[in-house]
Amino acid sequence: MKSDEKHRICVRKKRIESVPSIDLLIKVETNYCIDEIVCKTSLLENKYDENILHEIRISLRKLKSLIYFFKGYLLKKDFTEIKNIIRKLIAPTSKARDYDVVKANYIYPIYLKNKRNDDYKTFMIHSINEIHYLQEETLKILSSQEYLTTLMDLKTLVNKYSWDNKPKLHPDNSLRKYVENNINKELRAIYSNIKDSYNLPRKKLHHLRIRIKEIRYVTELLKFYIKKYKTTLRDLKVLQDILGEINDTYAADSIIHDLDITKYLSSQHKHIEKKILKHRNSSFRKLKHQI
DSSP: OOHHHHHHHHHHHHHHHTOOSHHHHHHHHHHHHHHHHHHHHHTTSSSOOHHHHHHHHHHHHHHHHHHHHTGGGSOHHHHHHHHHHHHHHHHHHHHHHHHHHHIIIIIHHHHHHTTTOHHHHHHHHHHHHHHHHHHHHHHHHHTSHHHHHHHHHHHHHHHHSOSOSSOOOOTTOOHHHHHHHHHHHHHHHHHHHHTTGGGOOHHHHHHHHHHHHHHHHHHHHTGGGOTTHHHHHHHHHHHHHHHHHHHHHHHHHHHHHHSGGGGTOHHHHHHHHHHHHHHHHHHHHHHHHHO
16 A cells, blocks of 8 residues: 555544544545545546546445435435435436446457457447447536536535434444444344345345445445454455346346347347356355355
8 A cells, every 4th residue: 555545544544533423523524525526527527437437436325325324313304405416416327337337248258259240240339339428428427517516515515414413322422332333233134134135136136235335335434433344344345246246237138138239139139148147147156155
């Protein structure tokens, strides 16, 4: 790790450990996340970059996870307003990311193995063109003044509202104790559900993945309050990655089906479908092994 990165983490740790209340903790961390997103979106002004988009999505998810974790401390109407803004910010990042995954995992690799087949080449070219169009639309939204204004509106609201409306701190008034207790409560619920995850339908599996992702991000953001966070983060990441692989296969199915070129090249479509199913079954086997 570079020295400047170590310094940044050290400064952030001192800042977080010094906050005396949940209200200030949320405001400090939210501002930190939003500033990161603003910085990353500025890097997309001239050229689409799928890695930067992925980083923006992670920062947005961390922001959402933190606010949802402490939503009980906010008035319901205030939380609803903030929730709607977060959804608006996340929405334009989702489909482009799914398309990037499909291109990298299926369309391009399968084309490379069938270069001499003109139909595969046609499928690849048309699919990539559709994906590039979506990328350009995503770029316009994320680099727009409207998107930046929405981010600043969220920052204003979080700083404006009071997060102390429903104090539920541990009797010893320890913020550290509150964070640890609530994260442990979430973890118990997750590990209870994961036992049956191999037989869950797609929608419930997707919701479980999101729940794991959110508690992982909260643990990562608030790790300075948690004694044994490294093992928790490691275990959650393994589960999140496997469930993410499974979710990517379902998303890939939908995207390949919706591509305009698919209706004309059914043979290539079926080939990719078989590849997707193979990946899904492999990921389910990994999940079963974890359980």
